[in-house]
Amino acid sequence: MHPLVAHHIETLQPYTPGKPIEETEREYGITNVIKLASNENPLGPSPLAIEAIEQAARKVHLYPDGSSYLLIRRLAAFLGVEPSEVFVGNGSNEIIELLIRTFTTPEDDAIIGAGSFLMYKVALQSHGRRIVEVPRRRDYRYDLEAIAAAIKPQTRIIFIANPDNPTGTAVSRAELEAFFERVPKETIIALDEAYFEYVDWPEYPNGLDYFRRIPNLVVIRTYSKIYGLAGIRLGYGVMQARLASYLHRTRMPFNLSSLAQAAGTAALDDVEHVRTTRETTRHGLKYLTAELSKLGIEVPRSHANFVFADLGRPAAPVYEQLLRKGIITRPIPNYGYPNALRITVGLRAHNERLVRELAEILR
Ligand SMILES: Cc1ncc(COP(=O)(O)O)c(C=O)c1O
Known part of the structure; x- marks a missing residue:
């Protein structure tokens, strides 16, 4: 019998996007969830x-x-x-x-x-x-x-x-x-x-x-x-x-x-929105890099709007605990980094909440 799809389709692992806020709130019965998982702009659209x-x-x-x-x-x-x-x-x-x-x-x-x-x-x-x-x-x-x-x-x-x-x-x-x-x-x-x-x-x-x-x-x-x-x-x-x-x-x-x-x-005309986003992100990036490093997490220098946080131990349980506390980050085992989380720079309050909860989890 001829297979329905070719081998490369049969074995294709689909892309897994970041977990949506609504889904997390529904699943865990919580509110006030923040998403630091998909490198989106925390200030919203232009x-x-x-x-x-x-x-x-x-x-x-x-x-x-x-x-x-x-x-x-x-x-x-x-x-x-x-x-x-x-x-x-x-x-x-x-x-x-x-x-x-x-x-x-x-x-x-x-x-x-x-x-x-x-x-x-x-x-x-x-x-x-x-x-x-x-x-x-x-x-x-x-x-x-x-x-x-x-x-x-x-x-x-x-x-x-x-x-x-x-x-x-x-x-x-x-x-x-x-x-x-x-x-x-x-x-x-x-x-x-x-x-x-x-x-x-x-x-x-x-x-x-x-x-x-x-x-x-x-x-x-x-x-x-x-x-x-x-x-x-x-x-x-x-x-x-x-x-x-x-x-x-x-x-x-x-x-x-x-x-x-x-x-x-x-x-493209919204110069102000771009400028504010860039400033917010740069501050947040500096803050997250410094604070995560203090927690003993290895953070390579990031030039983007997120950090790669190598926890030095399996990241999946940490991701799960953060979810329970209403913070969505991105586990990246399918990229080949089972010990790392990718964390998007959020608003100042988001970044501080993330650092606080992560410190508690890792303690
Ligand atoms: C390196 C890189 N390229 C492309 C994209 C996808 O962008 P788009 O939303 O324009 O498809 C992303 C989004 O995460 C990305 O990180």
Whole structure:
């Protein structure tokens, strides 16, 4: 008998998102639950985006603009690139998936950093692509030299998250530039900068400085983090127009809702919301890093809006106890870190509550 699905689908482990607040309150019979699990913006969405969504809601009987014309023009002006170099997607997740669908075949290999953002693996396996996982350095950072050394003639795509999820670590300009030199032009480099706006590090490379020179580079960003629009599903890629034109062939005709297009256009004007979010996150990140370290937890330097907390012992029971106290964090055994929790920086009161409860649990 022919199997219903191919082996790579049968064995595919689906992505497990962070536990929702409502589900936790229902399950544990508690209220006042806080979620520090999905790297969302604790300040909420951009108010300008909310207004734009409300306006756009009156027209949802119409199909959206399939070309996302206004959003793409606004983004291009904002980023200082050409509209033909911007591709928008239903979350950056869609772009990750489309890159695989468009630029790779079942005969090709893909390289990912071991223990990095799980969606790369899920999307690759759902297409039956061969995955080569390259171990990271001891300091949790991507090992770009080892990744370059792992490139084979059949390597068609390489995913690099910078900053990385779930470790929050980043690679420097010098490291990335040396890496670019070693990647053949027919191998797509997907440089995922989902946390770009949070980074405060002089050595951090801005992917947009390179894509004109590197024809195989795709820079991916999202509205889900600093813009607080995870629920609207909106991300974008910047790349040479030729690459973008191939993604336009394989995408669905209405991949962005009219609400997402309106929100994305308006959010770029909300400089104040971005500034407050960045400040709140930087304070919180400093606080969490210092306080967790005092508890004996190893926290690599994070450049994003979350910390990777290596508890040095199985994290699952600690996660469970935190849930009972109304705090949702993210256990990451499926990333290969059974001893770690990923904790999103929240509002000051959230961070303090987390530290207080965690100290009690670990005592
Ligand atoms: C590295 C990285 N890339 C992409 C995403 C997904 O973003 P989106 O909501 O735009 O699909 C995330 C979200 O957690 C992420 O951490």
